[in-house]
Amino acid sequence: MDRISKFLNKLNQKEKNVVKDLLEKIRRRDVASLDVKKLKGIDNCFRVRKGEIRIIYITNESGETSLLNIERKNDNTYKFL
DSSP states (O other): OOHHHHHHHHSOHHHHHHHHHHHHHHHTTOOTTSEEEEOTTSTTEEEEEETTEEEEEEEOTTSOEEEEEEEEOSTTTTTTO
16 A cells, blocks of 8 residues: 555545545646645646645646645655655
8 A cells, every 4th residue: 555545544534525626626737726836856846735734746748647645744744755
């Protein structure tokens, strides 16, 4: 089981619904209403923030998105980058 699946299993139903909604908006590229920030050091790498939850993803030249990580904000949230 990967890190993302483990994290999602720990969430309560309300948080799972929030994450599901955020992932759907990212997939549709409807991020105008989200708190999105480009991360330094990696081209086309972004994070979406909703409360304590962070979703980190990359977009490629063709516009496809790849999910890198989902987790709560802590000291190690961005260290894997």
